[in-house]
Amino acid sequence: MSNDQTSLRIEKMLTLQSNGVQIYPERFSTNYDLNDAALLEDGTSGIRVAGRIMSIRNFSKLTFITIANIQGSLQLILKKDEIGEEHFNQFHQLFDIGDFIGAEGHMYSTKTNEKTLRIESYVFLGKALRTLPEKWHGLSNIDLRYRQRYLDLMMTKETQNRLLARTKLVRAIRRFFEDRDFLEVETPILQHTSSGALAKPFRTYHNSLDTDLNLRIAPETYLKRLIVGGFTRVFEFAKCFRNEGISPQHLQEFTMVEGYAAYWNYEDTMKFMREMVLFVLEQTFKTTTISIQGKTIDFSQEWDVISFRDLILRDTGINIDFFPDVKNLYKETLRRNIHLENPEIESLGRGNFIDLLYKKMCRPKLIKPTFLIKHPIDLSPLARANDENPTLTDRFQLVVNGAEIINAYSELVDPLEQRRRLEAQALLKSNGDLEAMEMDEDYLTAMEYGMPPISGWGFGIERLLMVLTDSDTIKDCVLFPLTKKQ
Incomplete structure (x- = not known):
């Protein structure tokens, strides 16, 4: 932005001041929002609105002004013979696009039938010292859009x-x-351990306690402590932090909605989450049918349910049940010419290896809402083992358009089994699997006081919004995504 423009605007500001106009007045009382004013009958008078000037179109004896805010916009008309020459000229000499204006007047419709406020009086409400960008809409510098x-x-x-x-x-x-x-x-966001998910935490230091802490990767173990304490149905909008790779589907700081219900199992949660998605679609978009990647998906129709084994078998021809050992499974993928391109592939446990296989070969093909169930136990250190087949867990994920939207379980409530699994995770961690979970003695102690049957779920707000609005990248779904320091 050129400094000439700013100097010019500062000059106008000083002129306004010398004319006794307050540049940054304290308040202005409005009686209509811009979008509501646009719905009023012609002739309605005494309307007071305010907003930022987004366009000015001059004609010799009248001027059209568009003002706007996040909720909407409204056209105003300033007529020389109605407002008087002095006020008409003052507007043109001193107001710029970007400035704020308050106006009082009455409604009428123009020849093109646009609802317009005829200004009877106006007030200056704030100067913009920088000009608004002209070619913003086609802005190719994405970084600037976020910054x-x-x-x-x-x-x-x-x-x-x-x-x-x-x-x-x-x-x-x-x-x-x-x-x-x-x-x-x-x-709490500040925690001693980073449990509740498979992810790498951000670390921070607490001066007064002289100790290293993690920013939470999930609220899970604390929400379950509340179930121990007697809550039966809880949920949290939890800011979570994962110190991992940036991708169009991942944020390092995101908002997770996590909740637990005592006495439910994962099938109860499946029904509940379907109800929730339909309710949220109705409330947010007034429809249950949305367009994703050019395909129309009606969420009110039946959702597919498929097991992890059947899905991988369908898309790769590999039956993972035949490969209890990760080394043999790896060889089988190579034999079938499936290359997973991961530098740490040799150190992955079986669970994370299967997860990688699924993410590369199967997930991108799941477009309409699909419940994926019966995950291998090595993939779910906090989920309950299935009664008929203890190598599987009572768990589901909801996948839409190749993105995992919801993750849910029948929770593991047996403290001895939980200890065994966390010990196995700790061993993987010491062997170089950075995403394995660490031991959490405090949580195990809480479990030892006894837990009822529980089912829980978690989902990211940004991921859900990204899928429902068919956005290319998750950063578009955050008000202020993190950008590199300039």
Whole structure:
């Protein structure tokens, strides 16, 4: 932005000041939002609105002004013979696009039938010292869109719609749980261990306690402690942090909704999550049918259910049940010419290896809502083993358009079995599997006081929004995504 423009705007500001106009007044009382004013009958008077000037179109005796905010926009008309020459000229000499204006007047419709406020009086409400960008919409510098998100919100309808949808989505999810007697709680972000998921944590240091801490990767073990403490239905909107690779589907800081219900199993949760998705779609988008990658998906139709083994068999021809040993499974993938391209492939445990195989060969093909069930136990250190086949877990994931949206389990509540599994994870960790879980004695102690049957779930708000709005990247689903320091 050229400094000439800013100097010019500062000059106008000083002129306003010398004319006794307050540049940054304290307040202005409005009686209509812009989008509501646009719905009023012609002739309605006494309307007071305010907003940022987004365009000015001058004619000799009248001027059209568009003002806007995140909720909508409104056209105003300034007529020389109605407002008087002095006020008409003052507007043109001193107001710029980007400035804020308050206006009072009455509604009418123009010849092209656009609802417009005829200004009877106006007030200056704030000067913008920088000019708004002109070619923002086709902006190819994505980084700038994230770095100056406020401009993106001002200039791009799509960004406004998506991020307003995020707010509606959160409101709908909260309402859904509260209406079904779930209690919202908050658990700590600073933790001694990083349990509750397979992920690498961010580390930080606590001065007063002279100790290293982790930022949580999941709220899971604390929410389960609440079940031990007598809560039966809880949920949390939890900021989580995972110090891992950046990708179009992953954020290092994200918002997870996690919840638990005592006395449920994962099949109860499957029904419940389907209800929730349908409720949220209705509340947020007023429909259960959305378009993803050019395909129309009606979420109200039956959802597919498929087991991990059947899915991998269908897409690769490999029956993972025949390969209890990870080395042989690896050889089989090579024999079938499947190359998983992972530098740490030799050190992966069987669970993470199968996960890699699934993510590469199967997940991208799952477009319409699909419940994936019966995950191998090595993939789910906190899930309950299946009664008929203890090498599998009572777990499901909801996958839509190649993205995992919801992860849910019948929870493991046996403290002795939990200890065995965490010990196995700790061994993997010491052998170089960075994503394996660490031992969590405090949580084991809580479990030893006894837990009822529990089912729980977790999902990321950004991932859900990304799929439902068919966005190319998850960064578009955050108000202020992290960018590199300039």
